[in-house]
Amino acid sequence: MNETMIQFKGITKQYTMGEVKIDALTGVDFTVKRGEFAIIAGPSGAGKSTILNILGGMDSPTTGEFTVNKQPLHRYGKKDLITYRRQEVGFVFQFYNLIQNLTALENVELAVEICKNPFKPLEILKQVGLENRMINFPSQLSGGEQQRVSIARALAKNPTLLLCDEPTGALDYTTGRSVLKLLQDTCRQTGMTVVLITHNLAIAPMGDRIIKIKNGCVENMSVNPNPLPVEDIEW
C-alpha cells in the first residue's frame, strides 16, 4: 500500500484564447499511493478538472512531469494516451454521459468491448444494485441510477485508476451519499486507486488523502490516517 501510484511534478497548464493566456495550473506537485481514496478539493475555477483531465490522459500538461503506475505519461503520444485510457482509467462524470440509445447493460458492454481484462458487465451492475434495471434505457432511469450505471461502466473496465469529477454534483443529498459510499466501498474491496473531485470540503474526512487546490496549485496536501465511512459523515 506504499507504492506510488500517481506522481505530479511541477505540472503547469496554460490555455491560449486568442490574445489572452490563462494559467489554469501554475505548478502542481502531489503523489497518491496505490489503493488510496484521494480527494481533490477546491473552489470553482481552481483547476481541479484540469488536473483530472491530465491525469486521465484526456489533456496534456504544458510543462512538468507526471507518472501513473510508473508510466511517464508526459512523454506519451496521442495514441499511447488512448491505450492508457482504454486499459487503465475509469471515468465518472458529473453528467453521467451515458449513451442514450443503449440500455444500462449495453452501456457497460460498450466500455468492456475494448478492454483486456474486464469484469462481467452483469456482475458489476448487480454490484451497483441495478440488476433489475439492466434492460432500461438511460431516459428511464433516475439521476442516481444513471450515475450508478456510469460508475459500473467505469468499474467494469477493471481500471487501475478510477477518476470521478464531481460525481454527486447533479444528485440530491441522499442519492449523493449512496454514490459516494459505492465508490468508497469499491476502493476498499478492490484496492483500486480512486481520485475524486469535489468542491465540498465536508466530505474530505472519507478520503485517505486530501489535496486542496487553489489558484492552480496545491495549497495543502494531507494524509488522513483514519478515513471515516460515508455513513458517519454529515453535511
Next chain:
Amino acid sequence: MGTVIIKNAIKEIHSSFSRFLAILLVIMIGSAFYTGLKSVGPDLEASANQYFEATHFMNFRLLSSIGFNDADLAAVRNTSGVENAQPVNAIDTFLSFGQQTNVAHVISIPDPTGAINDLHLVQGRLPQQSNECIIDKQRSEAGPKIGDTITLTSGTETPLSESLSETVYHVVGIAETPSYLTKDRGITQLGNGKINGLVFLPAANFTVPAYTEILVTAAGTSGISTFSEEYIEITTPLEESLNTVASQRVEIRQQELKADAEAQLAAQKTAFAAANGITDPSLLDASPEFLAAQKSINELATPQWHVLSRTSNSGYLDYQNTIDSTNGIASILPLFFFGIATLVCLTTMTRMVEEQRTQIGTLKALGYSNGAIAFKYLLYAATASILGSLLGWAIGFMLIPQVIFKAYRVLYTLPEMTSAFYGSIAALSALFAITVTTVATFLSCLTILRSAPAELMLPSAPPPGKRIFLESFDVIWKKLRFSQKITFRNLFRYKKRFWMTVLGVACCTAMLVAGLGLRDSIATQVAEKQFGDILRYDISLQLKENVTMEQQSALDYTLTNNNLSAYLDNTVNNISVQRIADTSDSIDSLLMVPTDPASLSNYFMLRSYDTGEPLVLSDHGVILTQKLAESLDVSPGDTIVIKEDETTTQLVLVEGIAENYLQHYVFLSPSYYQTIYGEAPQPNQILGLLDSTQPQEDLAATLMATEGVSSVRFTSNNEQDFQNTLGSINYLIWIIIIAAALLALVVQYTLTTINISERFREIATIKVLGFYDREVSAYITRESYLLTLFGILPGLIAGVLLHGYILDAAEVGNVMYVESILAQSFLLSILLTFMFTWLVNLILIGTLKKINMVEALKSNE
C-alpha cells in the same frame, strides 16, 4: 424588424459558414441545372432563327424534273404570298485537289440583291472573276485552302464544259450555307455516292439553259420562329398556292415541249423532203424514223414539280429533333435537383434552429415576436438561396449551353450558337429556390417558436432510446455482434436522419442511373443492336430505273466477282403510312419488298419486338417496325393505309411488329405486293454481305463504274454517321452525371456533418472510454455505409423510372431508343454512390479526430 436581427443573421452566416455554403451550393447546382437545361432548347431555336434571318433561308424549295425557265420563275414570283424567288443552278462533279478526287456539289452563288440561302462567309471573299470560287468549311478542313487551285471534272459522259464556262478555279473564300445545316452533304449518283464538299461559283459560270431549282421566301415570316405554330400557319397557304402554280406550269411546259418538238420534227421533215425531193407529206409521216419521233412526242412524260418545305431538309429536321429531345430531357430532371435542395435545406435549417433553442428562448423571453425571430432564419436561408440562384444563373445560362453547343457544333454548321438569358426561366428557378428554402426554414422554426421560452431554456431531451423492430427477431438479433447492434439501434433511432439520408442517397443513385442509362439507351445500345443485330448487310446498292436484262447480268457478274459473299435484290420505295379511319398525319417510311423473303434474315433481321422470335413475311400481311407501330398505335391484326402518293393508297393488314431502332420500315412479301398492286415489284436495291478484306473505296469505285448502279452505301459509314450524331448527346449526359455527383456529395456531406454535430457528446464519450481514432470513425461510418446501402435500392428503382420518363420525352422522329439499362451502369451508379459516401467519410474522419473530449463533456449541453 430591428437591425439587430439583420446583424444577427449576418453574424450567423459568418459563424456557420459551411452550413450556409451547403444551402448555397445545393441551390446553385439546382438552379444551374434547371436554367441550363431549360435554356438550351430556346437557345438552339434562337440561334437557328438568327442564322436563317441573316442568310434569308428559303421557306420553300422547288425542284422540277425538267428544270425551270424564266417563265416558271416569273410565275412563282407572281404567286401571292411569295416575297422573293430566286433561281439556283447546281451540278455534281468530281473535284480534284492534289492527289484527292471526290465528289462535290457545285452551286451558283446567290444574287447579292435579294439573295436567298445567302452564303455565310467564314474566311476570304466572294469571287470577283469567273475563275474564282468558294468552298465550304468542311471541304476546306480536309484539303484546299484559300489560294489553292481545284479542278472540276465531269462525272458523266457529257463534258463539263457544256454546263460550266470554267473548270479550274482558285479558292478565294470559305463559307457555310443554311441549305446544309449538318455536315451531311447528301448523296449523289457519282463516285461512292457520297457528296464530299460544296463549291460555290458565280451564277454566270453556269451555261445550262435551265435552272436546277427555285428558292422561295414567304412574306410575313420575318421575326417569327421557324419552329412555331405561327410559322406553319403562315406557310401552309403558300405551299398550297405553290402547288397550284406547279400544276399550271407543268401543263404549260408540257404543251411547250410538245410544240417545240413538233416544230423541230416539222423542220426536219421539210429539210428531209427538200433533200430527197419528196413532195407527198403522207409518205414522210409513214417513214419509220419519223413515226417513232412522232410517237415519242405523243408519249412525252408530264414533267414533275416538287414543292419542298424546310422540314424536307434533313439537317433542318435533325436540328428540330435535337431541340425537341433536349427539351424532353430538360422536362423533369431539374425538378429532381430542387427536390434534393429542399431536403438539404430542411435538415440544415432544422439543425440550426435546434442548436439555437436557448438563444431563441432568450429572445422570446426578452419579448421579441415570433416573426422577428423567424425572420433571422428566413433571412439566412433566403440570402443563401438568392446568392445560390444568382451563381446558378451564371452557370446555367452561360456555361452549360456553351458546353452543349460545343457538342452540337460538331454536328451542325451553324456559325454561331448564342446563349441568352431568359427572364421567365430565371424567375421560375429563383422563385422555386426561394420558396423551397423559406418554406423549409419556416417548417423548421415552427415547433420551436410554438414552445414557451422556459421550455427552450432547458436543453432539449435527446430522443429516448428504444428497442427496434429487429430485436423482436431473436434469431437475427442474437447473431449480431455488439457493435452491429449499436449501429442498427442508432440507425433507427434517428428516424428523420434515416429517411433524409436514404432519400438523399436514393435521389443521387437515381440520377446517376438515369444519366448513365440515357447513354446506354441512346448511344451504346442503339448502335449495337441496330448495326450489330438487325442491319446485317454490309453494303447497299441503289439501282437506276429500268435496268435492262444485259445490265442486270453484267451487274450480277460484277457482284459475284467482287467479294460480295451474298446479295439480295430488294425493292425499296418511299411511302407514307396512316392508321385506317384516321385523319391524323401520315408518317413517312420505307416500303421494303425483298425478292427472296426466305433469305431476308441474313440481311435484315426481322424479329418480334417483344418475344425476339424471328418473323416471317406472309402472303397476306405486312410487318411494321416497332416505332412506326407505336406512333400509329396499331398492333397485329389492325389495318393500315400505305400511300405511294396522294392518289395511290392501299389498305394492308399488319401481321407482325419487328424490333428496329432507326428509320421506319414496312416489309412486304413480293406475292403480297403482287396482290395489292397488281404487278410484280421492280427491284431497285441490292443488299450485300462483304468478305471484309477488300478495301471499301476500291469496291465502291468498281461498283459505281458498273452500269445500272446509281449509288453505293456502306453500312459501316452509316454507323459512323450515327455515332457522330450521338457524340453530342454524351455531353448532355456528362453534365447530368457531374451534377448528380456534385449533389450527391453535398447531400451526404450535409447529412453526415449534422449527424456528427448532433452526436457530439456521444462521440466524445466513446473517445474517453478509449476508442482509437479508427474505432471512433468506424462507429460513425458504419452507419453511413449502411444508410447508403438502404438508399441505393430505392434509388435504383427510381432511376429506372426516371430514365424511362426522360427517354419517352427525348425520343422523337423515327429513332427508337433501347429502353433497358446495361448492368454495368447499375454497378457504376452503386459504386459511385459508395465512393461519394467514402469521400465524405474521409473528410469527416478529420472532423472526428478534432472533437475535444474535455469540451464536450464539460457541461450538460
